[in-house]
Amino acid sequence: MDISFADKASQKMILKAADENIETVWDRYEAQQPQCGFGTTGLCCRHCTMGPCRIDPFGEGPSVGVCGANADTFAARHVARMVAGGSAAHSDHGLGVVETLLAIAEDDNSAYEIKNVDKLYSMAKVYDIEIKNKEPKVIAKELANIAFEEFGRQRGELILASLAPEARQKLWRDKGIMPRGIYREVVETMHRTTMGVDADYKNIIKHSMRTALSDGWGGSMLATELQDIIFGVPTPLKSSANLGVLKEDEVNILVHGHEPTLSDIIADLSTSDEINKLAEAKGAKGVNVAGICCTANEILMRRGVPLAGSFLQQELAIVTGVADLMIVDVQCIMPSLKKVTEGYHTELITTSHHAKMDGVKHVAFHPEEAVKTAKEIITIAIDNYPNRNKEQIDKPDDQERLVAGFTADSISKFLGGKYRSTYRPLNDAIISGRIRGAAGVVGCSNPNSDYEKNHILMVKELLKNDVIVVTTGCNAITCAKHGLLQPEAAFKYAGEGLQEICRTVGIPPVLHLGSCVDNSRILTVLTNVVNEGGLGNDISDLPAAGAAPEWMSEKAVAIGMYFVASGVYTLIDHPLPVMGSKKLHQYLTEDIEQDVGGKWAFQEDPVKGAHMMIRHIDKKRKALKLKPLMYEQSLPVED
Ligand code: SF4
Numbered sequence: 001m002d003i004s005f006a007d008k009a010s011q012k013m014i015l016k017a018a019d020e021n022i023e024t025v026w027d028r029y030e031a032q033q034p035q036c037g038f039g040t041t042g043l044c045c046r047h048c049t050m051g052p053c054r055i056d057p058f059g060e061g062p063s064v065g066v067c068g069a070n071a072d073t074f075a076a077r078h079v080a081r082m083v084a085g086g087s088a089a090h091s092d093h094g095l096g097v098v099e100t101l102l103a104i105a106e107d108d109n110s111a112y113e114i115k116n117v118d119k120l121y122s123m124a125k126v127y128d129i130e131i132k133n134k135e136p137k138v139i140a141k142e143l144a145n146i147a148f149e150e151f152g153r154q155r156g157e158l159i160l161a162s163l164a165p166e167a168r169q170k171l172w173r174d175k176g177i178m179p180r181g182i183y184r185e186v187v188e189t190m191h192r193t194t195m196g197v198d199a200d201y202k203n204i205i206k207h208s209m210r211t212a213l214s215d216g217w218g219g220s221m222l223a224t225e226l227q228d229i230i231f232g233v234p235t236p237l238k239s240s241a242n243l244g245v246l247k248e249d250e251v252n253i254l255v256h257g258h259e260p261t262l263s264d265i266i267a268d269l270s271t272s273d274e275i276n277k278l279a280e281a282k283g284a285k286g287v288n289v290a291g292i293c294c295t296a297n298e299i300l301m302r303r304g305v306p307l308a309g310s311f312l313q314q315e316l317a318i319v320t321g322v323a324d325l326m327i328v329d330v331q332c333i334m335p336s337l338k339k340v341t342e343g344y345h346t347e348l349i350t351t352s353h354h355a356k357m358d359g360v361k362h363v364a365f366h367p368e369e370a371v372k373t374a375k376e377i378i379t380i381a382i383d384n385y386p387n388r389n390k391e392q393i394d395k396p397d398d399q400e401r402l403v404a405g406f407t408a409d410s411i412s413k414f415l416g417g418k419y420r421s422t423y424r425p426l427n428d429a430i431i432s433g434r435i436r437g438a439a440g441v442v443g444c445s446n447p448n449s450d451y452e453k454n455h456i457l458m459v460k461e462l463l464k465n466d467v468i469v470v471t472t473g474c475n476a477i478t479c480a481k482h483g484l485l486q487p488e489a490a491f492k493y494a495g496e497g498l499q500e501i502c503r504t505v506g507i508p509p510v511l512h513l514g515s516c517v518d519n520s521r522i523l524t525v526l527t528n529v530v531n532e533g534g535l536g537n538d539i540s541d542l543p544a545a546g547a548a549p550e551w552m553s554e555k556a557v558a559i560g561m562y563f564v565a566s567g568v569y570t571l572i573d574h575p576l577p578v579m580g581s582k583k584l585h586q587y588l589t590e591d592i593e594q595d596v597g598g599k600w601a602f603q604e605d606p607v608k609g610a611h612m613m614i615r616h617i618d619k620k621r622k623a624l625k626l627k628p629l630m631y632e633q634s635l636p637v638e639d
């Protein structure tokens with residue numbers, strides 16, 4: 001693996017881990033080589049015990065499984081189950097947020113409150129809940145109960161899907177993919193893909209789009225919108241990123257996973273006098289909370305808590321020798337953490353009943369006891385501070401400043417000026433050719449790519465070509481570590497047109513919109529741009545594209561599929577596991593566009609990938625008959 005593109009702190013910690021004989025994700029990745037070609041290309045199936053079956057891609061062995069299923073069925077079922085897994089993960093997160101909202105409404109002693117009443121009112125409006133003469137808690141209870149129905153609705157349409165542009169809703173109805181309840185769609189995917197049910201690859205993918213839509217416009221959107229009610233709507237704020245945010249003279253608590261419910265309380269309590277005194281009694285100057293993965297993004301967005309690192313840095317944060325405690329909630333948590341923490345003084349604690357690890361301390365989190373649990377965990381961290389092994393401490397100082405906390409609302413406030421929030425200036429900047437288009441670059445980091453190379457090269461290439469970038473998840477953390485979330489980054493990396501916009505409104509050229517579930521904010525931004533007018537009637541008309549240049553999770557497949565089904569050209573580096581099926585590959589990367597206006601693209605070279613996205617943006621500009629670019633940019637004729 002080439003680590004020369006990686007941030008300096010990671011480079012140092014990868015070498016330190018090797019020196020100390022600590023096995024990391026890159027070592028385990030190497031140990032898995034060569035990885036199974038049948039799995040990579042979608043040509044294995046173990047959906048029943050007549051199998052496992054595999055199909056020979058070279059046509060010399062069997063061309064069907066024992067039941068007669070062919071390569072197209074194998075691969076389509078595989079993708080559909082990935083979509084179901086990812087949708088379930090996001091949506092179960094969303095369900096937890098609904099439960100917290102209900103608890104706030106019913107429990108006067110709840111540690112949580114309704115932080116943003118305006119957002120509560122706007123969500124009540126979406127669900128047709130009368131707000132006149134009602135206390136916020138009464139509205140919150142009605143909202144939580146209707147939100148529960150979004151999960152279990154067997155008939156009709158997901159209500160949140162009514163927020164999509166009219167033309168998109170019509171297309172979903174015409175194509176039979178308007179989502180119903182989230183649980184219904186996920187269950188139906190699991191049914192259709194079991195042995196001897198759906199054997200038509202297009203029909204399987206059609207339903208996987210419906211499932212993914214129930215995530216993007218349902219489970220994920222509920223998670224985002226209700227978290228905004230409970231924890232506050234993010235507003236742009238400053239913070240910093242990378243392992244340098246850990247402090248040698250303070251107790252360091254790392255919060256890792258995806259759900260902010262407990263971490264928000266820990267971050268809040270960590271600065272209290274009571275906690276400071278406890279820390280001082282152990283010789284520390286205070287308690288420092290920093291985040292990993294999307295829990296990090298959640299509490300960065302609303303509290304400015306610094307980002308310690310991305311998915312691939314979860315082990316490296318422990319290798320610094322100054323991580324006194326890491327708590328993990330759900331998703332993207334490597335089971336290897338147990339072994340890595342055993343090599344250092346770090347306490348590892350699981351907190352969700354959904355995600356335990358054999359042999360690892362579990363402190364069960366119940367929202368009604370949030371403060372008690374948070375205090376217990378902080379105290380464990382403080383008590384562990386004196387146990388640091390001085391010989392193991394070698395903390396990198398590297399960190400970068402960042403601006404984060406953008407939302408669909410704050411984009412319009414920034415761009416619309418002081419007195420009126422509107423998307424008009426953004427639309428006009430695109431129409432006039434000052435900005436070429438917009439790209440959402442999101443998602444994981446993966447040891448199968450040179451660490452961070454794809455993220456950084458792709459984003460820089462887009463900026464250079466006057467494409468404004470919105471980001472979430474681990475791409476956002478990577479961009480932050482490389483200084484791309486600073487307003488000055490526009491002058492270093494953006495084309496002239498984009499620079500002008502960033503200078504005028506004082507924003508970075510890459511806008512951090514939050515965590516994985518906050519990809520729903522990108523759907524809202526795209527819808528607002530359509531509704532503002534002048535750029536077509538549907539999301540698929542927009543000069544916009546999406547990418548996940550180092551994807552690894554099933555959640556990334558769910559996100560990609562709901563963007564495609566919402567009309568977005570969506571590029572990933574390594575292909576979906578479909579290369580063993582020519583028909584499915586052709587459908588996902590070409591023909592699906594005729595059905596839903598979006599399509600998948602696979603390109604491992606990040607600069608070529610950026611060019612493919614830009615060509616798509618240019619195609620849409622041409623179709624809309626927009627003006628030529630204000631500052632002419634040309635791409636290589638062919639990559
Ligand atoms: Fe084999 Fe068909 Fe069973 Fe899959 S479902 S394991 S292809 S027999």
Ligand code: MSK
Nearest residue numbers: 294332443444473474
């Ligand atoms: S944390 S899903 S590695 S973005 Fe959301 Fe990062 Fe991907 Fe996990």
